[in-house]
Amino acid sequence: MLSSSSKYAVNAVLYLAVHSNEQKKIRAKEIAEAIKLPSPFLSKLLQSLSRENIISSSKGPTGGFYLTAKALKTPLIEVVNIIDGTNRLDDCVLGLKKCSSEQPCPVHFSVQPLKQKFRKELEEDISVFAAKVKSGEAHLFV
Numbered sequence: 001m002l003s004s005s006s007k008y009a010v011n012a013v014l015y016l017a018v019h020s021n022e023q024k025k026i027r028a029k030e031i032a033e034a035i036k037l038p039s040p041f042l043s044k045l046l047q048s049l050s051r052e053n054i055i056s057s058s059k060g061p062t063g064g065f066y067l068t069a070k071a072l073k074t075p076l077i078e079v080v081n082i083i084d085g086t087n088r089l090d091d092c093v094l095g096l097k098k099c100s101s102e103q104p105c106p107v108h109f110s111v112q113p114l115k116q117k118f119r120k121e122l123e124e125d126i127s128v129f130a131a132k133v134k135s136g137e138a139h140l141f142v
Helices: 004-019 028-035 039-051 077-083 108-122 126-135
Strands: 056-058 064-066
Touching: 004 028, 004 039, 004 077, 004 126, 028 039, 028 064, 039 056, 039 077, 077 108
Parallel strands: none
Antiparallel strands: 056 064
């Protein structure tokens, strides 16, 4: 349901939520190494998120990316929206153009409740997901 770009952006934001703050900034290269992504690709995603004030950045020898307390209250779905938009969450899982409740694909009614639950989960604040990682309930690394 999410593109690779959105998955990478979500992982990067959650990594920052767990490991950074206004005093501890993290460089794109460190994030890329931690979540195993090409640094130039991740840098573009981080710049997009920074332009939209989801994450913050500062330049210089002690610069890097970080999340503010205010940003931690942002719904995670905003990260997806900035990178890809949220239409993809509503697309037919079989790729059919006219799939809807009125014209369902063969799996529409099986998948629709899961898609709705997933969207609702993404509407939780970034801090909720970060807390799950910090507590060991969820993990960012394979």
